[in-house]
Amino acid sequence: MSSPAGDIEAVLDESGPDYDEFSFERPTAGHQGEVFLVTLGYRGEEYEVVVKFQPAGDESFALEPTLHDYVADRLDIPVPRILVFQDDPELDVAPYFVTERVEGDNLAESLAQLDDGLRCRVIEQAGRILGRTHAEIGFEGFGRLGLDDGRLVVEEFSWDWQQFFGDMVDGYIDRLAETPFADLQADAREHVDGAIGVIESDGVPRLVHDDFRPANMLFDPAAEEPITAVLDWQFALAAHPEYHLARTDFLFIDPAFEDAETRERLRERLYAGYRKYREFEPDEGYERRRAVYHFATLLWRMGGFGAAFAEFSDLAKARAEARFRQQFEQLASVLPGP
Numbered sequence: 001m002s003s004p005a006g007d008i009e010a011v012l013d014e015s016g017p018d019y020d021e022f023s024f025e026r027p028t029a030g031h032q033g034e035v036f037l038v039t040l041g042y043r044g045e046e047y048e049v050v051v052k053f054q055p056a057g058d059e060s061f062a063l064e065p066t067l068h069d070y071v072a073d074r075l076d077i078p079v080p081r082i083l084v085f086q087d088d089p090e091l092d093v094a095p096y097f098v099t100e101r102v103e104g105d106n107l108a109e110s111l112a113q114l115d116d117g118l119r120c121r122v123i124e125q126a127g128r129i130l131g132r133t134h135a136e137i138g139f140e141g142f143g144r145l146g147l148d149d150g151r152l153v154v155e156e157f158s159w160d161w162q163q164f165f166g167d168m169v170d171g172y173i174d175r176l177a178e179t180p181f182a183d184l185q186a187d188a189r190e191h192v193d194g195a196i197g198v199i200e201s202d203g204v205p206r207l208v209h210d211d212f213r214p215a216n217m218l219f220d221p222a223a224e225e226p227i228t229a230v231l232d233w234q235f236a237l238a239a240h241p242e243y244h245l246a247r248t249d250f251l252f253i254d255p256a257f258e259d260a261e262t263r264e265r266l267r268e269r270l271y272a273g274y275r276k277y278r279e280f281e282p283d284e285g286y287e288r289r290r291a292v293y294h295f296a297t298l299l300w301r302m303g304g305f306g307a308a309f310a311e312f313s314d315l316a317k318a319r320a321e322a323r324f325r326q327q328f329e330q331l332a333s334v335l336p337g338p
Contacts, residue, residue, distance in 0.1 A: 002093065008038055010091040011051055015084040015098060018042055024051075027106070034094075037101065048101035049083065053094045062087055063147055064234040065097040070152060071207075071233070075136055077129045078102070078229050104218030104228035111214050112256060114221070120269045122219060122226045123252060127273025129230065130212075130244055135277040137207040139238035145207075154205075154238045161240045162199040166192070169296045175303030180321050184328060188299060195295070195335040198288045205238040212244070213251040242286060245274060246293035254294060255327055288336040295331045298324070 008024055019040040027035055034053040039046055054061040065085040072079045085097040111119065142164040143154040158164040173188045211232050218229040253266045274280050282290070301308075302324050309317050 007093045008036055008051055010093045011096055014091050050099045050101050051096060053096045060146060061095055066147060067233040067236055075132055077132055078227060080229055102218055102229040104220045107217040107219045108215035118221055123266045124269040124273035125225055125227050126248060126252060127270040128276050131274040131277035134206040134241040139205040142205045143238050145236040160201045161203050162201045165199055166196050172299040172303050179305045181302050191332045191335055194337060195292045198336045199292060203240040206241045208237040208239040208244045209233055210235040210237050212248055243293055246290040247297050250294045250297045291334050295335055298327055298331055
């Protein structure tokens with residue numbers, strides 16, 4: 001049976017630089033799959049890289065390193081460069097890639113505790129990242145991104161954003177069957193069916209990092225641009241840009257901050273950052289659609305309850321479940337009608 005130490009040693013022997021010794025640790029939050037922060041010692045100097053192995057059953061592993069380079073080649077947003085990608089290693093390890101190690105702490109562990117000025121800078125930078133991405137990278141239709149003979153393509157292709165979004169949310173609701181929220185499936189479908197009509201079918205599909213949340217970002221409070229890395233690009237879509245904005249609003253601002261004035265101030269900073277690259281005015285129609293996108297994002301989070309809270313105590317799980325149920329009722333109550 002393989003071990004993390006043995007697998008990392010195999011990677012370094014096959015693809016790494018010379019080293020005298022190495023150590024490793026797992027990230028504290030945010031990453032999907034087998035990810036390791038590796039420190040190499042060589043002739044008295046230390047070097048740091050990140051190694052990520054393909055999770056069992058993941059047939060789209062090659063998409064993430066491809067997207068890293070695709071985005072880094074086109075945009076000046078903080079995406080770690082791929083140093084090595086082996087989809088068929090010679091040694092007995094899973095496919096893997098190695099990236100540069102970017103300095104910074106996990107943003108999810110600090111966002112709520114930041115002082116107001118720094119928090120506003122982080123939120124505005126997140127808006128700029130979205131705006132720049134949407135301004136520069138578009139697609140012909142909506143769908144999930146995948147690879148065809150190494151080329152980036154749109155899978156599950158659709159011309160209709162409402163239809164694609166509705167199918168995606170149906171998938172979120174299906175996942176509730178394996179969570180403590182199975183009893184909410186019928187209500188969730190009824191709420192979505194009643195509100196989906198406000199989602200527009202048309203729009204220009206843009207690149208969407210569909211796991212764009214604080215847990216997948218590193219930040220340095222002393223840096224001019226506090227977000228130092230955007231990680232975990234394996235969940236990517238060609239999607240409506242306002243969906244990405246609303247989802248980011250939920251994952252960064254709502255429901256993390258209870259004070260309505262704070263939420264509104266941070267939301268304005270998010271939009272201000274976005275407007276550096278794209279026009280955007282949140283009219284009444286957008287506010288109605290935002291409510292649907294928020295509800296959908298909550299369903300997505302609820303569907304991942306088991307993985308997110310696997311190592312928590314029973315008491316912590318019970319509290320989290322109660323919080324999700326409360327959010328479900330709150331967000332369902334403000335959904336637009338048919």
